[in-house]
Amino acid sequence: MQKILVIDDEPSMRELLAIMLRKEGFEVLLADSRARAAAVLAAGPVPMVITDVKLPDGDGIEILRHVKAASPETIVIVMTAFGSTQTAVAALKLGAHDYLIKPFDIEELRIVVGNALEKQRLQEENLRLKAEFRTRHGLDRMVGVSPSMVALFELVRSVAPTGSTVLVTGESGTGKELVAKAIHALSPRRDASFVSVNCAALSESLLESELFGHMKGAFTDAHQTKKGLFEVAHRGTLFLDEVGETPMAMQVKLLRALQEKRIRRVGGTEEIEVDVRLIAATNRPLESLVQERRFREDLFYRLNVIPIHVPPLRSRQEDIPLLAEHFLSRFGREMGKAVAKISSEAMEKLTRYSWPGNVRELENVVERAVALETSNVVLPERLPQEMLSPSAAAVPPLTEGFSLDEHLRAVEADLVRRALEQGGGDRAAACRLLGISPRSLRYLLEKHRSSLSA
Numbered sequence: 001m002q003k004i005l006v007i008d009d010e011p012s013m014r015e016l017l018a019i020m021l022r023k024e025g026f027e028v029l030l031a032d033s034r035a036r037a038a039a040v041l042a043a044g045p046v047p048m049v050i051t052d053v054k055l056p057d058g059d060g061i062e063i064l065r066h067v068k069a070a071s072p073e074t075i076v077i078v079m080t081a082f083g084s085t086q087t088a089v090a091a092l093k094l095g096a097h098d099y100l101i102k103p104f105d106i107e108e109l110r111i112v113v114g115n116a117l118e119k120q121r122l123q124e125e126n127l128r129l130k131a132e133f134r135t136r137h138g139l140d141r142m143v144g145v146s147p148s149m150v151a152l153f154e155l156v157r158s159v160a161p162t163g164s165t166v167l168v169t170g171e172s173g174t175g176k177e178l179v180a181k182a183i184h185a186l187s188p189r190r191d192a193s194f195v196s197v198n199c200a201a202l203s204e205s206l207l208e209s210e211l212f213g214h215m216k217g218a219f220t221d222a223h224q225t226k227k228g229l230f231e232v233a234h235r236g237t238l239f240l241d242e243v244g245e246t247p248m249a250m251q252v253k254l255l256r257a258l259q260e261k262r263i264r265r266v267g268g269t270e271e272i273e274v275d276v277r278l279i280a281a282t283n284r285p286l287e288s289l290v291q292e293r294r295f296r297e298d299l300f301y302r303l304n305v306i307p308i309h310v311p312p313l314r315s316r317q318e319d320i321p322l323l324a325e326h327f328l329s330r331f332g333r334e335m336g337k338a339v340a341k342i343s344s345e346a347m348e349k350l351t352r353y354s355w356p357g358n359v360r361e362l363e364n365v366v367e368r369a370v371a372l373e374t375s376n377v378v379l380p381e382r383l384p385q386e387m388l389s390p391s392a393a394a395v396p397p398l399t400e401g402f403s404l405d406e407h408l409r410a411v412e413a414d415l416v417r418r419a420l421e422q423g424g425g426d427r428a429a430a431c432r433l434l435g436i437s438p439r440s441l442r443y444l445l446e447k448h449r450s451s452l453s454a
């Protein structure tokens with residue numbers, strides 16, 4: 001039952017309101033003074049207050065202030081006597097939801113209270129939608145049930161609210177950028193920009209003006225003064241993708257900007273303060289680049305405050321069916337095709353494949369399969385040829401029924417077939433490709449005769 005606190009010093013008014021509101025299904029609390037009202041409110045939150053503006057020990061405006069300070073979501077309706085609309089207006093300015101002019105009838109009361117409840121419901125709905133939006137753009141976009149991904153989600157959730165620098169590592173296509181975006185979306189910086197820079201895509205001088213901006217006339221093509229991405233990301237998150245490819249000379253400047261939290265535009269003299277959270281990503285281990293002296297050690301330590309590793313897809317086979325279904329429904333929707341499921345044979349191939357291109361490769365394979373599929377089930381025929389050969393498969397999960405002999409035999413036969421195909425049927429070429437003697441090839445052709453002629 002929804003609680004309402006009625007504050008009025010006139011007993012007949014309190015009684016009338018209590019009867020009317022109880023009939024409407026409310027739990028009614030009563031107070032005859034400011035002091036009594038304060039005591040009731042101190043005992044716990046009340047979602048709605050209806051108060052007279054003139055009380056013996058103070059006025060309703062003060063109560064309004066008190067309530068709004070203690071509990072901003074509480075809805076306050078003030079009651080004024082006819083002719084004192086000025087007070088009503090003052091109350092509205094202070095955050096009262098509405099006012100009632102005495103005397104009023106039950107219908108008016110019903111409408112005012114009804115509107116107030118509706119407004120409260122919308123406010124709550126709005127808050128709920130906002131929270132939902134945040135999670136959707138946070139981790140809900142990332143699919144994963146494997147223990148390593150569940151642990152990663154946990155880490156992202158705990159790291160996001162801090163301002164710490166994060167270094168995301170992992171092979172190409174594993175979801176590093178998605179992790180970076182989730183951290184931003186779950187952080188207090190979510191309302192400011194997430195700015196992404198690919199450090200490998202730009203030459204040294206372009207990267208510098210891209211990151212720090214430039215003044216008009218700083219170099220030949222600088223026709224206009226331009227803000228750098230550090231400034232654009234102010235109060236938000238700057239994502240440095242492929243950070244390992246940053247040219248050496250830029251690394252010094254980057255380090256300086258990170259240490260001092262200030263930048264200077266190319267050709268400029270003014271130091272500009274920037275407040276950015278940095279997330280960097282790399283698919284090459286920075287430690288080895290440091291050893292090769294291609295990455296500064298001091299910059300590495302600056303970036304590697306919180307390392308997050310995104311594991312390759314082949315090491316989390318449990319995630320493959322789930323990701324495949326996720327992409328199937330997405331592409332089905334986008335292409336307006338009702339491809340309902342992936343056949344169990346096709347799913348088996350997907351699960352066993354080694355996925356050198358990780359999640360991005362899986363995404364592409366499913367997109368292609370949906371585009372080609374004419375039935376409502378994805379069949380193995382719709383998968384790329386290279387996925388169908390046994391040697392493309394990662395070693396399947398070891399369960400009873402697995403046979404090492406059979407597996408090796410299938411891989412061997414497949415490699416022989418591919419060598420012959422690639423060599424255009426020329427046996428000498430096949431021997432060279434396989435690194436075996438003609439005699440060994442003859443032996444293998446005999447051994448696998450039945451499967452090769454298939």
Ligand SMILES: Nc1ncnc2c1ncn2[C@@H]1O[C@H](COP(=O)(O)OP(=O)(O)OP(=O)(O)O)[C@@H](O)[C@H]1O
Nearest residue numbers: 141142143171172173174175176177178283359360
């Ligand atoms: N766990 C996941 N759930 C759903 N989609 C994912 C997941 N991981 C990756 N993806 C999708 O796979 C694609 C590749 O992800 P992303 O671009 O984040 O990878 P990356 O590691 O940054 O790759 P690269 O190193 O090539 O830049 C994107 O389309 C992304 O939406």
Ligand SMILES: [Mg+2]
Nearest residue numbers: 176177241281
């Ligand atoms: Mg990326």
